Amino acid sequence: QQQVKQSPQSLIVQKGGISIINCAYENTAFDYFPWYQQFPGKGPALLIAIRPDVSEKKEGRFTISFNKSAKQFSLHIMDSQPGDSATYFCAATPWTGNQFYFGTGTSLTVIP
Amino acid sequence: GAGVSQSPSNKVTEKGKDVELRCDPISGHTALYWYRQSLGQGLEFLIYFQGNSAPDKSGLPSDRFSAERTGGSVSTLTIQRTQQEDSAVYLCASSLAGKGLQPQHFGDGTRLSIL
Numbered sequence: 001q002q003q004v005k006q007s008p009q010s011l012i013v014q015k016g017g018i019s020i021i022n023c024a025y026e027n028t029a030f031d032y033f034p035w036y037q038q039f040p041g042k043g044p045a046l047l048i049a050i051r052p053d054v055s056e057k058k059e060g061r062f063t064i065s066f067n068k069s070a071k072q073f074s075l076h077i078m079d080s081q082p083g084d085s086a087t088y089f090c091a092a093t094p095w096t097g098n099q100f101y102f103g104t105g106t107s108l109t110v111i112p
Numbered sequence: 113g114a115g116v117s118q119s120p121s122n123k124v125t126e127k128g129k130d131v132e133l134r135c136d137p138i139s140g141h142t143a144l145y146w147y148r149q150s151l152g153q154g155l156e157f158l159i160y161f162q163g164n165s166a167p168d169k170s171g172l173p174s175d176r177f178s179a180e181r182t183g184g185s186v187s188t189l190t191i192q193r194t195q196q197e198d199s200a201v202y203l204c205a206s207s208l209a210g211k212g213l214q215p216q217h218f219g220d221g222t223r224l225s226i227l
Contacts, residue, residue: 002154041220042220043218043220044155099160100155100157102154104153104154105153
């Protein structure tokens with residue numbers, strides 16, 4: 001059973017546009033939600049993370065929106081650039097737990 | 113400083129052979145994770161080491177899979193009697209501590225192909 005459901009599977013965006021990737025979860029024990037960016041042949045790298053005590057976190061062009069009641073969170077990439085083309089994974093973990101549960105990934109292509 | 117190092121970067125072997133994958137975590141990181149990433153799939157948790165505590169092996173898919181971590185540093189993931197479904201990228205990550213707010217730093221993985 002997929003603990004974290006991610007959509008869409010793939011996304012094509014024009015340069016300068018907004019990329020939006022969504023994730024949903026069921027386990028209310030989850031309280032840390034990171035996003036990872038992965039380029040081909042490389043390991044995932046932490047991009048941005050949020051805890052449920054805030055509804056939004058912004059770092060540069062990257063923003064996480066968090067809806068605790070709906071158990072959903074999303075990544076917004078503003079002014080998307082071709083260099084943002086990568087696979088993005090959301091994840092969730094309970095603060096007291098060991099395991100990170102990952103979504104199935106979104107392949108983002110930003111067209112020049 | 114150096115990041116997480118994994119070796120080999122690629123491994124091709126015949127079905128039925130045993131393979132060993134190595135992970136050198138970032139110095140000082142007490143937590144170490146192994147994941148498996150299959151094509152088009154997310155990261156599947158395999159095993160977690162935290163300091164000298166007993167490892168969390170709950171993600172290992174079968175008894176053909178085992179892992180060790182010697183001296184709290186280097187870890188080896190061993191797959192015995194490999195099967196074609198074991199073909200995947202095996203990723204290792206380390207963090208300062210095994211709790212959520214400590215980010216995981218990933219290696220670039222070992223791409224394992226079983227013929």
